[in-house]
Amino acid sequence: MNHQVGRGSFIIVTYNSESVIAGCLAPLVDLALAGHEVIIVDNNSHDETLTICAKLIPTAKIIRNPNNDGFAKAVNIGVAASAGSTIVLLNPDAVGTAESFNQLLKSSAESPRAVIAPMIVHPEHRLSVVSAGRQPKLRRMILHYSGLARLAGPRFLEGHYLYPHQAKSDRNVEWATGACLVIPKDLWLAVGGLTERWFMYAEDIEFCHRVVSAGYTVRLLPGIEISHAAGTGTSEPKSMKADWIVNLWHFYNDDLSPSRAASSLWKFVVSAGLLSRAAYYALRAVTPGDKLAWLHESRRFRAFSTAMLRAK
Template sequence: MTTDDRVQSTLSVVIVTFNSAGVVLDALDALTGIDDLELVVIDNASADDTVDVVRSAWPSATVIENHENVGFARAVNEGVRRSNGDLVMLLNPDAQIGAHGIRVLRDALGSYPGDVVAPFVEQPAPQRIVSAGRMPTVWRMFTHYFGLSRLSARLPLLEGHYLLPRQVHGTMPVEWVTGACFVVARRTWDEVGGLSERWFMYAEDIEFCHRVRRAGRRVWLAPEARATHLVGQSDSSASTTVNAAWVLNLRDFYATHLAPSSRSVGLWTAVVASGLGLRGLVAAVRHGTGSPAARRFSGYSRALVRSTR
């Protein structure tokens, strides 16, 4: 396959929206002018004018209006079924990637056909972690939450669940990437069955990458491609309530797919709850008990502990 053939492969960009009028326009503007791109937007019953914003900005888009919020994975799977491209990109409405980044990802898939390729996702400063890394085993969660992963430049065994920015050097294999932005060949998507609808949202990207790797494919981080992600702002009406679903679902994924025994699930819970609690304590000392970081980390830790009772 030549470079020209790779560039000409039709890319279906699938975006799930929910009250995203305040952010989705920037995502759409970044895609303007990219050749051979099909846009599919699935709206999960937004109460704002998200659908009107999308249709005005991109009249040729396929827009699917759900009558209720069916969750992220179910909406994505429906969007992919309604798309036609040889390549599928998942993109959050609060994420942006432009022509250069998409060209890099297309070229990478030409080098690694059938695999998953993701950009380096830049988050609001300071960026302490990368939205990619290793599977959430007890060891990887321990090294991350207790700071040992900072020593992994010399000891790769200490790499955590999340990679650190300084650990990223060129296109590299990883075990998972964020569903905020990645590209996969449709044949691979169909082969592994799309996203799991086990959860309303969160953890489905890691679980998908797990199945891709079990199918003999690989997952790649291509840092020459850059995307931005506002993290948590895909719903522009989101409240400040702590939502611990991500860590509860992550434990459920671990228990279902990675845990060697029921005891290891208890150990995972203890390690992660302790690590999150410690981070909440540090944030409280530095910024006060009422600071967003202190409330967030402490809330995650408490949710894990309460879920075991």
């Protein structure tokens, strides 16, 4: 059966993104000429981000927020202003090709009850996990941080993050990163968009939880790749903030945890796992290679572990 590909609305939230936004928008130029919609929601940038956007895609709809009230709120503003039948959430540091986006839109038209996610690849090649997987329930976090999830085998051993050998073909997942998600507008409206309870991080995982709970699916398509230089969406230096894991803890505690004891164990397991990664990165720093980068990663993960233990 042939499925008509409707108009796509690309929603891109920017904040001091001048160093990356041109790479993100370049593949969308032809798509905009073909009738797809590009919406830039800017969270009060103080650089040349919007000048670059207007020059590359003059037809882009630019929404200037007077304040930076967070990623999710900006996304919801962009979607509310959209006219397309399909929403494409795209980080300003995510880069695809016109063909890859056309494939994603086609796949979405063929699966109107699914959120479609591409395979996210990282230019630095430091992340060995897939940016998709299982909801952060206690068992999945234990499997991930114990290393058992690395084993090839049945799906009940999969952790919060999948590994590449677990995502070699199209499959359903319980969450996928919001760096690039393709969502039928009707599905978005039915589920209710992104939660604004956090300034940034974990809103994509919480959204996918509501998607699956409502009877829809989240579909990962490893054959379609989008590059994402994680953590470079702004001109700011790589952050030591632990919002990504603290928000995940709050999501688990408020939405998924069966008991206070489970919540406490979750916190301990994750904190210990982050600390073990800090120790591993410290060891990498004493071997030939990029010593300063590995030391920085070690310090970051120690900070993440400490913040996790202190989370309330």
